[in-house]
Amino acid sequence: GGREILKGISLQVPEGGMTGIIGPNGCGKSTFVKTTFGICPYQQGEILVDGIPVKQLGRKKLAARVGYVGQDAGTVFNFSVYEVVAMAVNLRRSGKTAVIRKALSDLHILHLEERGIQTLSGGERKMVFLARAIVQGVDFIILDEPTNHLDISRQLFLLDYLKRSGKTVLVVL
Numbered sequence: 469g470g471r472e473i474l475k476g477i478s479l480q481v482p483e484g485g486m487t488g489i490i491g492p493n494g495c496g497k498s499t500f501v502k503t504t505f506g507i508c509p510y511q512q513g514e515i516l517v518d519g520i521p522v523k524q525l526g527r528k529k530l531a532a533r534v535g536y537v538g539q540d541a542g543t544v545f546n547f548s549v550y551e552v553v554a555m556a557v558n559l560r561r562s563g564k565t566a567v568i569r570k571a572l573s574d575l576h577i578l579h580l581e582e583r584g585i586q587t588l589s590g591g592e593r594k595m596v597f598l599a600r601a602i603v604q605g606v607d608f609i610i611l612d613e614p615t616n617h618l619d620i621s622r623q624l625f626l627l628d629y630l631k632r633s634g635k636t637v638l639v640v641l
Contacts, residue, residue, distance in 0.1 A: 549585060550582065590617030
């Protein structure tokens with residue numbers, strides 16, 4: 469609405485580590501991370517991924533470098549869990565099924581692979597979208613409120629999994 473929401477933000481995410489953005493509801497955390505993908509435009513400054521301005525990368529090249537799991541896990545079509553995760557894998561990639569099943573197994577949701585995404589709980593859906601980001605094969609993942617809808621044991625599991633993943637993770641909490 470023409471309001472300036474964020475000003476003077478600077479962040480460097482260390483490679484292979486997990487960085488958290490923490491703050492109260494409505495303070496601009498999600499808006500901040502959405503600027504990386506062009507979902508929310510910005511007027512000043514520069515956003516770099518691997519030293520390259522995101523405006524130069526374009527959407528396909530950016531998606532090849534950065535995985536994103538947003539707050540909302542809504543779906544329009546009732547694809548199976550396997551199909552949802554498979555959407556992130558290059559169709560020509562050999563071993564596609566093994567990569568997908570490994571991600572589902574690592575996240576303890578392999579038993580859901582044939583279920584329709586719309587039949588899952590919010591927490592289960594969140595884990596499916598995380599699996600999709602993992603099979604993208606990227607080294608950098610941005611997660612917006614990944615622990616929403618998860619019980620405490622799944623929250624702890626997820627944060628530990630991300631910490632041990634070796635990926636560069638930016639997480640909004």
